[in-house]
Amino acid sequence: MVDASRVECALPDSIDGLAAWMESSTASVGARYQEYLAERKAGAPRRFFQNRSHALAFLRGVAPTKMVDGAWLYGVLRHWQNPRYADLVRTYIEELGDGRADRNHVLLFRQLLATHGLEHWQDLPDDHYTQGAIQLALAAHTDALLPEVIGFNLGYEQLPLHLPITAYELNELGIDPYYFTLHVTVDNADTGHALRAVQAVQAAMPRVGDPDAFWQRVRNGFRLNELGASTNSVIGGFDIQDEVERIFQRKSVAGHGAHSDYCRVAGRSVNDWLSEPSQIPGFLQALEQSGWIVRNAPPQESRFWRLLDGDHAEMFGVFSTYELQVIQDWLRGDASADGAALVPPSAAPVAPEGTTPLRRPRSFRAQQRLDSARNASAAAAPSPESMLDVDVDALQVQMAQAPDSQTLARLLVAEMAPSRHWMPAGLLATQRFVALAHV
Incomplete structure (x- = not known):
C-alpha cells in the first residue's frame, strides 16, 4: 500500500464524478482502438508483437497474474447474502464462468498455455508475480481491506486499450484470442463488469460512517493495479536474443552431461560449454561462427536446426513447441515478422526430406471456422x-x-x-x- 500511495490516481477526487469518468475512459479507449484499426488497414505493422514468438512469450509472461484471475473478489463471496455486495459476487461468479469449463477464466488460460507448450513459466522475474500476489492478498484480507478490494476491482474491470489490440493481434497470428475477447465483452461499460464495478463502489459507500475516508481507500486500492509488471511492460520487455539464451541456459542444467565428446565446438566439448549457464551466449556465438547456426536464413539451412526438427532429428523432443518457435524466429530474423508457425511434420505439406516447411498463419478464427466445418459433430465438454x-x-x-x-x-x-x-x-x-x- 505504501508503494501504491506514490502512484498517481486516475480516479476523480470525489465519487460524484465516477460515472462520468467511466464513460469518458470507455469512449477514449474506443476511439483509440478505432485509430489502431485504421492504421492497420492502411498497412501499419502489428503494434504489439514482432512475431509469433513475441506473442507466445507475452502469454508466458503474464501467466502468474492470469492464473489467479478474479481472485481479489474471493473474500467477498462468503458475504453473498449482503445485497450491497451483489455486483462483486456476480463478477466473481462470472470470472469462474458460472461453473462452465468453457468460460472459467483460469481454466481457459491454463488450456491456452498448454496448447502452446508454455507450462514452464515459474522462473519469471519477481515483478511478474506482483499482481497475482496482490490479488491473493486482497482475497485473504477482504474484511480488513474491503475499500481497497472495491477500488482494485474498479481499476481492473475497466476496459484497457491493450486488451482489444492483444486479441486482434493474437488472432492475426493464429493464436486463440478467446480469453482476451471474453474480457473485452464481459468488461463492457453498459451491462458488464466495468459498470458493475462502479455500482459496487456506490453500493458500498458508508451511509453512517465517513464516506470521504472510504473513497480515499478506494482510490488507494485502484492504484494497486499499477504495481509490478504490466501487460505493456511485458510486451515491451521482450528481446528474442535474451529469450533464446534463457531457453538454452535452462536446457544446460539437464544437458551438460548428456553429450558425447566427439563433437567439439571452437575446440571445446558440448558438455564443457553447457557446464555453466553463463557460457551460453558464447556457445551460441561459437555455433554461429562454426556454421552450425545460420542467422537471417530459413531454419533448414542451420545444421543445428536439423538436429531438432525433421526425420531422424537426433535432438527431437528436447525443446518444447514454444522453444522451437523462438529458435525458429531467431534464426529467421526479420523474416519472422510474417508470423509463420511451426508445422508438425505429420501435418505438413510435402517438403524437402528432413525439413519442416513454414507457413503464414491463417487467423485463428478462420482456422476455427474451417475446423468447425470439418468437425460439425464435435462432442460437448463433459459435466x-x-x-x-x-x-x-x-x-x-x-x-x-x-x-x-x-x-x-x-x-x-x-x-x-x-x-x-x-x-x-x-x-x-x-x-x-x-x-x-x-x-
Whole structure:
C-alpha cells in the first residue's frame, strides 16, 4: 500500500464524478482502438508483437497474474447474502464462468498455455508475480481491506486499450484470442463488469460512517493495479536474443552431461560449454561462427536446426513447441515478422526430406471456422459430475449430507477458492452455488 500511495490516481477526487469518468475512459479507449484499426488497414505493422514468438512469450509472461484471475473478489463471496455486495459476487461468479469449463477464466488460460507448450513459466522475474500476489492478498484480507478490494476491482474491470489490440493481434497470428475477447465483452461499460464495478463502489459507500475516508481507500486500492509488471511492460520487455539464451541456459542444467565428446565446438566439448549457464551466449556465438547456426536464413539451412526438427532429428523432443518457435524466429530474423508457425511434420505439406516447411498463419478464427466445418459433430465438454474425479465424488457426498443451506454454502465457497475453482469439483461447486444463491 505504501508503494501504491506514490502512484498517481486516475480516479476523480470525489465519487460524484465516477460515472462520468467511466464513460469518458470507455469512449477514449474506443476511439483509440478505432485509430489502431485504421492504421492497420492502411498497412501499419502489428503494434504489439514482432512475431509469433513475441506473442507466445507475452502469454508466458503474464501467466502468474492470469492464473489467479478474479481472485481479489474471493473474500467477498462468503458475504453473498449482503445485497450491497451483489455486483462483486456476480463478477466473481462470472470470472469462474458460472461453473462452465468453457468460460472459467483460469481454466481457459491454463488450456491456452498448454496448447502452446508454455507450462514452464515459474522462473519469471519477481515483478511478474506482483499482481497475482496482490490479488491473493486482497482475497485473504477482504474484511480488513474491503475499500481497497472495491477500488482494485474498479481499476481492473475497466476496459484497457491493450486488451482489444492483444486479441486482434493474437488472432492475426493464429493464436486463440478467446480469453482476451471474453474480457473485452464481459468488461463492457453498459451491462458488464466495468459498470458493475462502479455500482459496487456506490453500493458500498458508508451511509453512517465517513464516506470521504472510504473513497480515499478506494482510490488507494485502484492504484494497486499499477504495481509490478504490466501487460505493456511485458510486451515491451521482450528481446528474442535474451529469450533464446534463457531457453538454452535452462536446457544446460539437464544437458551438460548428456553429450558425447566427439563433437567439439571452437575446440571445446558440448558438455564443457553447457557446464555453466553463463557460457551460453558464447556457445551460441561459437555455433554461429562454426556454421552450425545460420542467422537471417530459413531454419533448414542451420545444421543445428536439423538436429531438432525433421526425420531422424537426433535432438527431437528436447525443446518444447514454444522453444522451437523462438529458435525458429531467431534464426529467421526479420523474416519472422510474417508470423509463420511451426508445422508438425505429420501435418505438413510435402517438403524437402528432413525439413519442416513454414507457413503464414491463417487467423485463428478462420482456422476455427474451417475446423468447425470439418468437425460439425464435435462432442460437448463433459459435466463435472460425469468426470472420474475423487474430489467430485467426495463433494457430492458432502453436499448430500449438509444439514442446511448455510452449511452447504460454506462447503461450496471453500471449493470456489482461487486455487481450486477451475478443477472439476470447483466447477460443480460454482454451479450449485449459483443455484443456491440465485446470483
